Amino acid sequence: MPPVTPPASLGLTDRVLTFAVSLLVGGVALHAGAHVLADARDYGHAVVTALFGALAWALLEPIPLIGGAVAIVTWVAIVKRRYRLGWLRAAGVGIATWAAAVVVLAALELIGIGSVSALGVPGA
Secondary structure, eight states, X not given: OOXXXXXXXXXXXXXXXXXXXXXXXXXXXXHHHHHHHSOOOOHHHHHHHHHHHHHHHHHHTTSTTTHHHHHHHHHHHHHHHHHTOOHHHHHHHHHXXXXXXXXXXXXXXXXXXXXXXXXXXXXX
16 A cells, blocks of 8 residues: 655645744744843844844855855844844844754753754754
8 A cells, every 4th residue: 555645735734834833933042042132122023033034044045155154144134233233242142042042942852842943043
């Protein structure tokens, strides 16, 4: 008997759900990082910032040789602009955000949810 394949719409639904959860996780991490080093706004602001960062990362990171560097500088510039920070504090928010994402993703893995990422958080 051939294997049963799920309907195509189920795959799309799963992808959309994974995207949404990953974006929310990225928003949580960004909100935590911004709360530590900046005058953090509401969680929704962090989710939108994570979405902008994810879009910039997706567009710039594939550039050969310099994509990663351009993408990370652009991500920090987005945080700088959205939270009205200087470059060093925005980079600090980035480091705190990455650390928060690692903790959140580890906690999710412990409870059996390992298929998500922290969308909008470079390196997480």
